[in-house]
Structure formats: structure tokens, C-alpha cells
Amino acid sequence: xxxxxxGGLPRIFVVATxxxxxxxxxxxxxxxxxxxxxxxxxxxxxxxxxxxxxAETARSLLESATLAERHVWQVxxxxxxxxxxxxxxxAAVKELEAAMLxxxxxxxxxxxxxxxxxxxxxxxxxxxxxxxxxxLAPHRFEWRLEYADAxxxxxxxxxxxxxxRLARASCGDCPxxxxxxxxxxxxIGDPARSLExxxxxxxxxxxxxxxxxxVDAIWVSxxxxxxxxxxxSLPAASLTGPEIMILAQADRLAADARRxxxxxxxSPPETADxxxxxxxxxxxxxxxxxxxxxxxxxxxxxxxxxxLQADVAIYHHNRAAILVRLGRTAEAEAAxxxxxxLDPDLGETP
Numbered sequence: 212x213x214x215x216x217x218g219g220l221p222r223i224f225v226v227a228t229x230x231x232x233x234x235x236x237x238x239x240x241x242x243x244x245x246x247x248x249x250x251x252x253x254x255x256x257x258x259x260x261x262x263x264x265x266a267e268t269a270r271s272l273l274e275s276a277t278l279a280e281r282h283v284w285q286v287x288x289x290x291x292x293x294x295x296x297x298x299x300x301x302a303a304v305k306e307l308e309a310a311m312l313x314x315x316x317x318x319x320x321x322x323x324x325x326x327x328x329x330x331x332x333x334x335x336x337x338x339x340x341x342x343x344x345x346x347l348a349p350h351r352f353e354w355r356l357e358y359a360d361a362x363x364x365x366x367x368x369x370x371x372x373x374x375x376r377l378a379r380a381s382c383g384d385c386p387x388x389x390x391x392x393x394x395x396x397x398x399i400g401d402p403a404r405s406l407e408x409x410x411x412x413x414x415x416x417x418x419x420x421x422x423x424x425x426v427d428a429i430w431v432s433x434x435x436x437x438x439x440x441x442x443x444s445l446p447a448a449s450l451t452g453p454e455i456m457i458l459a460q461a462d463r464l465a466a467d468a469r470r471x472x473x474x475x476x477x478s479p480p481e482t483a484d485x486x487x488x489x490x491x492x493x494x495x496x497x498x499x500x501x502x503x504x505x506x507x508x509x510x511x512x513x514x515x516x517x518x519l520q521a522d523v524a525i526y527h528h529n530r531a532a533i534l535v536r537l538g539r540t541a542e543a544e545a546a547x548x549x550x551x552x553l554d555p556d557l558g559e560t561p
């Protein structure tokens with residue numbers, strides 16, 4: 212199952228409906244009512260997380276002389292679901308396949324069989340069962356999402372995305388389907404394509420986890436100003452360390468030193484996650500200030516980087532370049548000498 216974003220789909224799918232055949236050719240009306248009650252009890256046990264008791268109850272029903280033949284497949288199906296919940300997929304497949312002999316057109320049977328086969332590692336057969344399930348019950352968007360996930364495991368990417376898009380249409384761009392598409396694109400190494408569903412998901416659920424992924428997607432798409440616009444719209448105290456780092460890089464790309472000079476002159480940014488500026492952060496801030504014609508602020512920032520990590524040659528090299536801009540030649544030469552001592556391969560001229 213795909214677990215990249217906020218968990219996965221439910222592990223147990225409980226049969227949603229009962230076939231109520233009161234009276235008729237399977238026994239007395241009283242027996243039918245009792246059987247239906249037992250099936251409902253099985254469903255409650257499964258929904259309540261009691262698969263062991265559900266399996267025991269189902270086996271007792273199958274051994275009962277009063278169980279009408281037409282209900283056997285329903286009991287077997289619930290037994291299969293219980294066994295799957297007990298991590299016995301091989302036994303679950305056996306029961307579900309037996310149930311299929313009497314109810315081959317039941318979509319829930321195909322779905323549960325697909326899930327059991329997938330757990331066994333028989334992913335090709337699982338995909339075929341999922342396909343049959345959604346063909347019989349096209350409104351079950353959550354089934355489509357699991358079907359899509361199973362196909363992605365087999366590298367069937369285009370069809371997997373098609374099923375996710377069908378699920379989105381079916382559920383009206385619900386969070387589950389949007390998350391599935393985000394996970395799809397990120398899993399195949401293309402987070403920029405997750406931008407569209409992430410924007411929709413963030414509008415529905417503006418939580419930090421989704422925001423982090425949205426910021427990342429905007430950033431990798433090359434829209435540095437878009438990142439800044441999004442993060443600037445939020446309370447500063449709600450930002451995280453990684454978001455501050457992305458803001459710093461976005462400002463450097465835009466040669467916009469307003470934020471950088473404020474960080475240098477006033478105080479380091481405080482974040483919701485307790486992050487503290489490191490040497491890399493101050494080196495980025497220094498470069499931004501220098502690009503914007505603020506060498507004094509650039510020197511203050513690079514000095515902070517050196518204080519935090521004095522063994523990085525490029526920091527001393529950048530410090531030398533700033534000192535040259537300030538006309539402090541002797542200090543620049545000393546900084547360049549230290550840079551070459553740490554890394555002889557650095558160039559001669561800052």
C-alpha cells in the first residue's frame with residue numbers, strides 16, 4: 212500500500228449489504244431471520260476489530276445444519292475477510308474463491324479476493340480482481356485507489372493514474388483521491404506534477420504536512436516567487452525551519468535582500484519547530500545581501516556562518532570577497548589564505 216501521505220486505506224473491508232431472502236427455498240422464515248442476524252453480527256465483529264471471534268463464528272455457521280445453501284457464500288466471504296485481518300492470506304484466498312463459485316458477480320468478493328492475493332504477493336491476479344470489482348461497482352472510488360496502488364506496484368503507471376483520476380471524478384476531488392495522486396507523482400520521482408492536486412488538497416486541508424509538500428512542489432517546479440508568496444501569506448511564527456531555508460533561497464534567486472537584511476539587523480527567525488539558523492542559512496543570507504549591494508550585512512552574516520562552522524573553506528573564500536568589496540584588503544588576504552589552507556583547490560581570487 213502507498214503510505215507516503217497520511218496513511219493508507221482501511222485494512223478490512225466489511226461487506227456493506229446483506230442479501231435478505233426471507234422465506235422461499237432455503238428454509239423457514241425463522242431460520243432466514245436467524246441467519247441474517249448472524250451475518251449482521253459477523254459484520255459488527257469485523258467492523259469492531261474482532262477478526263478472531265468473527266472467524267470462529269463464521270466456522271460455526273458453516274458447520275451448522277440450519278445454514279441455508281444460498282447464504283454459504285456470504286459466510287465464507289466474511290470468514291475470508293476475517294482470515295485476511297488475521298494475516299492468513301492463503302486461507303483467506305481459499306475461502307473467497309469458494310464463495311466466488313456461488314456469487315461470481317459480487318463486486319465485494321472480487322475486491323476482497325484482490326486484496327488477499329495482493330497480500331500473498333500474487334499482484335498480477337490481484338490487479339485482475341480489483342479491475343473486476345471496480346467494473347461491477349464503478350462508484351467505489353476507494354476501491355479504485357487501492358486498484359491504482361496495486362498497478363503502480365507493477366509499474367503500470369499510466370493506467371494507475373487513470374484510475375486515480377476516475378476516483379477523483381467519482382468523489383468530487385475528495386482528500387483521499389487528491390492524496391493518492393500526490394503520492395503517485397512523488398513515488399515516480401516527479402513531485403512538480405503533484406502541484407495541481409496539492410493546491411486543491413491544501414485548500415481543503417491546510418495542515419503543515421500538506422503545506423510542506425506544496426512548498427516542495429512549487430520549489431521544484433522552479434517557481435521561487437510562488438514559494439515566497441505562499442509562505443509570506445502565513446503567520447511568521449507558524450513557519451518551520453525547512454520553510455525558512457526555502458524562503459532564504461528564494462530571496463537569493465530573486466536578489467531580494469529585504470528579508471535577509473532584517474534577519475541580520477534584527478534577530479534570527481523563530482520557527483514553530485524550534486529550528487535555529489545554521490551555517491548554511493547564514494551563508495545564503497550573506498550571498499543575498501552581497502548581491503543586493505549590502506556588503507556590511509553580508510559580512511555580518513558570513514561571520515555568523517564561520518562562527519558556526521569554521522572548517523568550511525568556501526565560507527572563508529566568500530568572506531574574503533566581501534572584505535574586498537569593503538576595501539579591507541589585508542583582512543581579505545588573510546581570509547583567502549585560510550580558505551586555501553582548508554581547501555587548496557579553491558581559486559586564487561575571491
